[in-house]
Amino acid sequence: MRLGLAMAGLLLAVGLVMPLAVLLARAFQGPNGEFIGLAYFVTYASTPALLRSAWNSLWTGALTTAIVLPIAFTFAYGITRSRLPGRGLFRAVMLIPILAPSLLPALSLIYLFGNQGLFRFMLPADGSIYGPAGIVVAQCIYTFPHAAIILSVALGMADARLFEAAETLKASRFRIFLDVTLPAARYGLVSATVVVFTLAVTDFGIPKVIGGQFPVLATDVYKQVIGQQNFSMGAVVAIVLLLPALFSFFAERWAQRRQSASISGRAVLYRAKPRAARDMPLLLICLAVAAVLLGMVGMAGWGSLIRFWPYNMTLTLSNYDFARFDSDGWGSLQTSAAMGAWTALIGTPLVFVVAYLLERGARPGALSGFVRVAAIAPLAVPGLVLGLAYILFFNHPANPFGFIYGTMAILVLNCVIHFYTVAHLTAVTAIRQLDPEFEAVGASLRVPRWRTFLRVTVPISLPAILDIAVYLFVNAMTTVSAVVFLYGSGSKPASVAVVQMDEAGQVAAAAAMACVILAITATVKLAQLGVSLSLGRGWRPA
Amino acid sequence: MDAPLRRQVRATVSSAKPYLRIEGVGRDFGLFTALRDVDIGVAKGEFLCLLGPSGCGKTTLLRTIAGLDVPTRGEIFQDGKLITDLPPSQRDFGIVFQSYALFPNLTVAANVGYGLRGKAWPKARAAARVTELLELVGLPTLAQRYPAQISGGQQQRVALARALANEPGLLLLDEPLSALDAIVRLHLRSELRALQRRLGVTTVMVTHDQEEALSLADRVAVMDRGRVMQIGTPQEIYERPANAFVASFVGRSASFPASASAGGLLLAGGRRLPAFAATALPDGMPVRAFIRPEDVAFGEGAASLPAELRGIEFLGSVCRLDLDAGGLPLQAEMTPHALCGLAIGAMLSVTLPPEKLMVFPLDG
Ligand SMILES: Nc1ncnc2c1ncn2[C@@H]1O[C@H](COP(=O)(O)OP(=O)(O)OP(=O)(O)O)[C@@H](O)[C@H]1O
Ligand SMILES: [Mg+2]
Numbered sequence: 001m002r003l004g005l006a007m008a009g010l011l012l013a014v015g016l017v018m019p020l021a022v023l024l025a026r027a028f029q030g031p032n033g034e035f036i037g038l039a040y041f042v043t044y045a046s047t048p049a050l051l052r053s054a055w056n057s058l059w060t061g062a063l064t065t066a067i068v069l070p071i072a073f074t075f076a077y078g079i080t081r082s083r084l085p086g087r088g089l090f091r092a093v094m095l096i097p098i099l100a101p102s103l104l105p106a107l108s109l110i111y112l113f114g115n116q117g118l119f120r121f122m123l124p125a126d127g128s129i130y131g132p133a134g135i136v137v138a139q140c141i142y143t144f145p146h147a148a149i150i151l152s153v154a155l156g157m158a159d160a161r162l163f164e165a166a167e168t169l170k171a172s173r174f175r176i177f178l179d180v181t182l183p184a185a186r187y188g189l190v191s192a193t194v195v196v197f198t199l200a201v202t203d204f205g206i207p208k209v210i211g212g213q214f215p216v217l218a219t220d221v222y223k224q225v226i227g228q229q230n231f232s233m234g235a236v237v238a239i240v241l242l243l244p245a246l247f248s249f250f251a252e253r254w255a256q257r258r259q260s261a262s263i264s265g266r267a268v269l270y271r272a273k274p275r276a277a278r279d280m281p282l283l284l285i286c287l288a289v290a291a292v293l294l295g296m297v298g299m300a301g302w303g304s305l306i307r308f309w310p311y312n313m314t315l316t317l318s319n320y321d322f323a324r325f326d327s328d329g330w331g332s333l334q335t336s337a338a339m340g341a342w343t344a345l346i347g348t349p350l351v352f353v354v355a356y357l358l359e360r361g362a363r364p365g366a367l368s369g370f371v372r373v374a375a376i377a378p379l380a381v382p383g384l385v386l387g388l389a390y391i392l393f394f395n396h397p398a399n400p401f402g403f404i405y406g407t408m409a410i411l412v413l414n415c416v417i418h419f420y421t422v423a424h425l426t427a428v429t430a431i432r433q434l435d436p437e438f439e440a441v442g443a444s445l446r447v448p449r450w451r452t453f454l455r456v457t458v459p460i461s462l463p464a465i466l467d468i469a470v471y472l473f474v475n476a477m478t479t480v481s482a483v484v485f486l487y488g489s490g491s492k493p494a495s496v497a498v499v500q501m502d503e504a505g506q507v508a509a510a511a512a513m514a515c516v517i518l519a520i521t522a523t524v525k526l527a528q529l530g531v532s533l534s535l536g537r538g539w540r541p542a
Numbered sequence: 543m544d545a546p547l548r549r550q551v552r553a554t555v556s557s558a559k560p561y562l563r564i565e566g567v568g569r570d571f572g573l574f575t576a577l578r579d580v581d582i583g584v585a586k587g588e589f590l591c592l593l594g595p596s597g598c599g600k601t602t603l604l605r606t607i608a609g610l611d612v613p614t615r616g617e618i619f620q621d622g623k624l625i626t627d628l629p630p631s632q633r634d635f636g637i638v639f640q641s642y643a644l645f646p647n648l649t650v651a652a653n654v655g656y657g658l659r660g661k662a663w664p665k666a667r668a669a670a671r672v673t674e675l676l677e678l679v680g681l682p683t684l685a686q687r688y689p690a691q692i693s694g695g696q697q698q699r700v701a702l703a704r705a706l707a708n709e710p711g712l713l714l715l716d717e718p719l720s721a722l723d724a725i726v727r728l729h730l731r732s733e734l735r736a737l738q739r740r741l742g743v744t745t746v747m748v749t750h751d752q753e754e755a756l757s758l759a760d761r762v763a764v765m766d767r768g769r770v771m772q773i774g775t776p777q778e779i780y781e782r783p784a785n786a787f788v789a790s791f792v793g794r795s796a797s798f799p800a801s802a803s804a805g806g807l808l809l810a811g812g813r814r815l816p817a818f819a820a821t822a823l824p825d826g827m828p829v830r831a832f833i834r835p836e837d838v839a840f841g842e843g844a845a846s847l848p849a850e851l852r853g854i855e856f857l858g859s860v861c862r863l864d865l866d867a868g869g870l871p872l873q874a875e876m877t878p879h880a881l882c883g884l885a886i887g888a889m890l891s892v893t894l895p896p897e898k899l900m901v902f903p904l905d906g
Contacts, residue, residue, distance in 0.1 A: 437643035440610050443630035444637045445657025445708060459647045539647050539688035 001361045001449075008354045009367055012374035014401065015417040019389035020381065026392050027235040040236045053215035054240060060132055060216065061200040061244075064139045068196050069189070071140075072147035075289050078282040080155040081181075083274040085283070091152075093290045096297060098145045099521040101478040101495045103502070104514040105141040106209040108299040109134050110507055116310045130212030138206045141296055143199045144289075147192040154188020155181070158270035190255040194248035201244050202382035204481035205495070209502050209510075217241045218481070221384050225485065231392060238385040249380035297518065304512035320516070325501050325509040328492050333516055336494040339411050339483075340476040344469040347416040347423060352465055355427035356457065360439060361449075379421035383481030386418055391485050406488025414486055415476040423468045430464030431457070463532045470528045474521045561586040561744050562607070562712060567616030569602055569768075576602045577768045580616070587742045589735070591755035594765035595791065600748040603765075604716055607746060609633050621711060635712040636705030640720060642697050644689040644704075650676070651685040654703045675703040678737065695726040702734070706741070713738070715747040719754065731758060752792050756780065764788050786830050786902040795832040795900070796873045802827040808901065811869035816845060817899035828904050835862060837898035838874035846891040851884060867892060 030036045044050050075094065079087045097105065112119050113129035123129065129137075158181070166176045204218040211219060217237060224234035303309060307316045323329030358372055378386075394405045404410045434457060442452035458465070480495045487496060494517055502510040560583030569577040576599045584590045592600045605611035607618060609630040617626045625633055644653050651672050658668035676682050679699035681692075689697055698718060705713060718734070719727045735758050738745050749755050755762050756776040763773045764787070772784040783789035790797060800810035802823035808815045808831055815831075823829065849872060853864035861881050865872040874892060884890075 435639075435641055435643045437639045437641060438645065440608070440630065441637065441639070441643045441704070442656075443610075444608065444633075444635055444705070444710075446631050447657055447659070448631075456645045456647065460645075539690060 001357060002367070004353060005357050005361075005367055005371055008350065008357070009371050009374070011350070012371060012417070012420075015413050016374055016378060016381075016386075016420075019386070019393035022393040022396065023235050023238060023385070023389035026232055027239055029232060031232070040232050044233070044236050044240070049215065050220060050237070053217055053220050056132070056215060057201045057217040057241075058244075060135050060139070061197050064136050064143060064200040065193055065197045067136070068140050068143050068147050069193060071285075071289060072144055072192065073151050073185075073189070074282065074285050075144075076148050076151035076155050078286045080152050081158070081270070081272050082279050082282050083272050084279055084286060090286050090290060093293055094145050094148050095525075096145070096293050096518075096522075097142055099474060099478070099525060100297065100518040101205060101480060101498060101514055102138070102142040102203055103205040103209050103480065103495070103498050103510070104300050104518065105296045106134065106138040106206045107498075107502065107507060107511045107514060108296040108303070109138055109210060111299050111303040111309070111511070114507075118310075128212065130210055131214040134210035134212075135207050135214065135216070138210055139200045139203065141293065142203065142206060143196040144293070146199060147196050150192040150195060151185065151188050154185045154191075158184055160270040163270060187255040191252050194251045194255075198245050198248040198382075202241060202384065202481070204384050204484065205499065208480075208499055218382075218384055221388060222484070225388060225391070231388075234388055235392070238382075238388050241382055242380075242385050245382050245385075246380050253376075297515075300511040301515050304508055304515050306508060309508060319508040319512040322497070322509060322513060325504070325506045326497050328490075328497060331490075332492045332494040332497040333513070333520075335408070335487075335491055336477050336517065337520060339408060339415065339491075339493055340473040342408065342412045343415040343419075343476040344473040346412060347419070347472045348465060348469040350416065351420065351423040351468055352427045352458075352461070355424055356431055356453065359428060359431045360436075375424045376421055378417055378419070381418075383418055383479060384484075386414060387482045387485040390414055406486070406491065408491050410486050411483055411491060411493065412476075414482050415472070415479065418479070418482045419472055419475045423471055426464055426468050426471070427461075430461045434460060462535050466528055466532055466535075470524055473524055477517055477521050560584055561588075561621055562746070563619040564603075564607070565617045565619070567603070567606060567613045567618065569599075569606060569611065570614045575768055577606070577613070580768075580770050582763055582770060582773060584744055584746060586744055589738055589745045589747070589758060589760045591759035591762045592746065592748045592765060593752055593755040593762050593792075594750065596750060598765045599768040600750070600765055601716055604714055604746065604748050607712075608635055608637055608714055634710055635714055636708065636710040637714040638698070638701045638705050638716065638718045640717040642689075642701040642721075644697055644701055646689050648688075649685065650681065650687050650689070650692065650700050653689065653700055654707055656704060657708050671707065675707055678706070679703045680733075694722050695730055698722065698730060702737075706743070711744060713743045713745040715745065717748055717750070720749070720751070727754075734758065756792075764791060766791070783832075783900060786832070786904075789832040789900050789902065793834060794873065795834045796871055797830055797832045798870045799904075800829050800831045800901070802829055802901070806896070808899070811867075813847065813868065813870075815894055815899065816896040817894075817901055818897050819899060819901040823901070823903070829901050830904055832900040832902075833872065833894055833898060835873040835875045837895060838865075838872055839893045839895060840874070840876070840890060841893065842891045843893050845896075846893045849890050849892045851886055851888045851890060853886065854881070854884075865890065865892065 027040060028035055028037060030039075075090070078084055079090050079094075084090070109129055111117055113123060113134070114120070115128075117129070127133070162180050162184075163176065166180055171179065202218060204222065207214070207216045207219050208222070217240060221234050221237045221241065224230045224237055304319050305315045305317070306312075307314045307318065318324070322332075326332065328335070354371065354375065358368055358375075390410060393399060394402055394410060396402065404413070438456055439449060439452060442449065442456075478495060479493075480499060483493050484496055484499070487493060494513055498510045498513050498517075501507075501513065562582075562584040564580055564582040567577055567580040568575065580603060582590070592603060594600055602611060606613045609625070609628055613626065617624060619625065620634065645656065648656070654675050655668050655672040658671055663671070672685070673682065676685055679702055681696060681699055681703075684692055684696060684700075689700070692700070698721075702718070719730055722730065731754060747758065756779070759776060761773060761775055762779050764771045764779060766787050772779060772788045774782075774784075779788060780793050783792060786797075789795060798810055800808040800815070802820045802825060803809050803814065804825045806816060806818060806821035808817045808820050808829070810831060817831065820829070847867045847870075849865040849867035851863060852866050855862040855864075856878065859877070860875045861878050863874045863876060863881075865874055872892065872894075
């Protein structure tokens with residue numbers, strides 16, 4: 001068991017800690033590896049262009065958060081605290097942006113408001129969707145599901161007894177909302193705020209596609225590294241990008257802890273009574289949000305079918321003949337699917353076994369302490385930062401693992417590490433729900449531990465395991481930021497191909513490929529729903 | 543089995559060489575000491591109950607016996623072998639947890655047969671053993687059900703059958719009945735006792751329910767704050783508690799402060815009460831005296847006290863009376879019939895029999 005944990009520790013050290021250490025060191029080194037102290041940081045601070053993009057990231061991120069939060073709160077309130085019809089359907093629609101690459105809403109916006117967009121006339125003549133406006137709108141759509149999920153969990157945990165108590169005290173509805181609803185959702189709001197802000201600041205795909213000449217931190221890293229081959233400056237910008245992520249990481253962990261402490265085991269689940277004055281406006285808002293989300297997907301889908309926007313609006317499948325636009329053709333989709341499959345196949349057992357060892361086996365010590373921290377840390381590391389750290393680490397001439405650079409292996413390693421934390425937390429939650437005495441019973445019957453693990457722990461946790469696998473697959477399929485630095489010839493993922501086709505002006509083909517990615521992830525997600533419905537039918541209590 | 547014979551069996555069991563021996567066991571959690579200096583011997587075939595208030599260390603002691611927890615000090619021997627540091631998988635015991643810990647994804651039969659594998663248990667033999675065990679616990683028809691599809695009492699029996707499957711030398715039970723409702727609990731209690739007798743398996747059971755402990759066990763170990771306060775047969779524990787804690791924890795009693803006085807007397811509330819237990823105590827020693835409700839006698843006599851009736855609690859076959867005997871709080875029992883006509887505030891004459899007064903020096 002110690003051996004298993006030691007191997008996991010090694011993997012996390014090679015895949016996370018060492019690359020980040022190299023990245024940090026690089027920020028203090030000149031072009032030839034000599035130590036130059038804070039020189040790059042000084043240059044950074046005295047370059048107005050770079051500072052401007054930090055400021056741009058900050059304010060677009062803040063604006064996105066300010067717009068998304070109230071909408072997501074209302075939406076989450078609608079699906080948890082009211083009796084709207086079709087709440088299940090709204091929940092499903094809410095998830096759509098997670099299944100698509102973040103570029104997809106940006107591409108749809110180009111179709112709608114771009115220079116030749118359907119509704120271009122609605123913008124002021126000198127205005128443009130390319131720039132902050134496009135970034136903010138696209139990011140609102142991209143971050144919406146994350147906020148809505150967190151808030152619907154927070155609002156869903158309402159304790160009915162508090163509402164009944166408030167009602168018997170004749171509190172008005174508005175006071176109940178202020179005094180009961182909001183405080184209970186307080187930590188959910190904090191979590192959602194920091195998650196949305198971090199996603200918005202660290203995302204790379206959206207500003208790349210719709211940012212135009214508007215510089216932000218994420219595109220700066222890319223420009224320094226790919227454009228100017230200035231790795232040290234790239235490292236400095238990456239460190240700047242790491243700061244908000246680190247901050248929100250700690251804020252979010254703080255909020256999470258408070259959240260779980262605030263609900264007692266005896267709480268009674270709240271069920272709203274129908275009330276038209278509340279349900280009708282909520283229904284309209286939820287419908288509007290759902291229409292926007294579906295509209296974005298629909299727009300990209302429609303655009304991908306049009307022969308030559310906006311001059312020849314006839315429908316065609318020719319944009320799906322990717323070989324015309326990209327040398328890899330459909331191959332990049334194959335690469336992505338393989339990368340997703342490998343990430344799920346390797347990541348799922350790894351994550352689950354490590355979580356099990358940590359929860360149910362490890363004596364406290366330095367090793368388990370390290371693994372515990374290293375399992376949570378990836379959440380604080382933006383994809384671009386991790387990607388850059390990988391270039392610097394694995395491309396280093398002295399690195400014995402250097403041979404994996406540019407291969408599928410490095411992409412899979414990167415994805416497993418990048419998405420490790422959420423998968424790990426899912427596994428830990430599932431394992432904590434198991435009776436702590438299962439292992440003891442097995443041992444008293446002299447059944448080896450691994451056997452009880454395989455015969456009892458794994459079958460019971462299958463829904464969570466499936467959840468982890470699908471999570472890893474979907475994220476590996478849709479990620480751009482982490483892999484954009486790492487692919488080699490023949491291992492270009494589809495999400496990167498989308499960026500490149502868009503860069504080359506092939507918006508329709510880019511939209512087509514984004515739609516294919518969405519189709520694949522949505523199919524997998526639906527399959528998961530189907531499978532988990534039939535899992536453990538028989539032994540699970542209805 | 544009639545009473546004298548039973549007593550005789552007990553006498554022989556407790557004098558035999560212990561099958562399970564716990565010597566000077568202690569367990570610390572950081573600065574907190576959960577067990578201190580525990581010495582217990584359990585004879586082969588004996589049923590021992592660990593009884594004590596919540597948090598006194600019962601579960602901790604049971605887990606050290608099972609090897610799920612390692613004692614900080616002391617040794618444990620089973621069947622003459624030192625087992626203190628053996629992992630659970632190398633020991634010889636079956637265990638039933640309070641939660642039962644049945645595997646929800648396996649059928650009742652698969653749960654019971656979970657440990658029946660390897661060369662010693664070819665499939666057919668294991669299946670036969672499972673059938674036998676399910677018959678033993680009275681559930682032959684439920685073999686193919688899943689744990690979620692059977693009642694709490696049935697789950698408890700499945701857990702018991704599973705623990706007994708390998709014919710372990712030692713059966714450990716952690717509050718096995720506490721998750722059940724009162725009627726099922728009473729029923730299963732007697733079944734458990736009969737089964738244990740029939741199989742003759744050495745058993746250690748944890749409970750915080752004294753009625754359960756007194757009715758089930760050959761011997762009871764009363765624990766408090768990590769220490770064993772007394773070990774003895776249920777009768778000994780009840781009739782001759784070794785200290786004030788056991789006297790107040792086991793059974794009902796009223797108690798009052800007093801001081802010993804020469805000639806086997808107690809001074810309490812300005813009265814002199816003869817008490818045999820006070821004979822050996824030095825004059826003037828501060829003590830606490832206990833008396834059980836059923837021992838308080840009514841009627842005039844040489845040593846009787848006047849007592850005022852303060853409260854009546856109806857318990858069915860008897861009523862419990864709260865009395866105030868000139869400052870001494872007492873409890874007594876009376877049949878509802880005899881009580882007829884007495885009202886709160888009535889004056890009664892009570893006698894505290896000298897042989898029944900339990901007297902303990904104040905500790906600390
Ligand atoms: N792992 C642990 N770490 C720290 N303290 C512990 C641990 N396990 C038990 N304790 C403490 O040791 C004491 C004894 O615990 P134990 O579980 O043995 O009590 P118990 O007698 O079984 O009580 P109950 O009847 O409530 O089950 C308690 O005060 C408990 O808080
Ligand atoms: Mg206990």
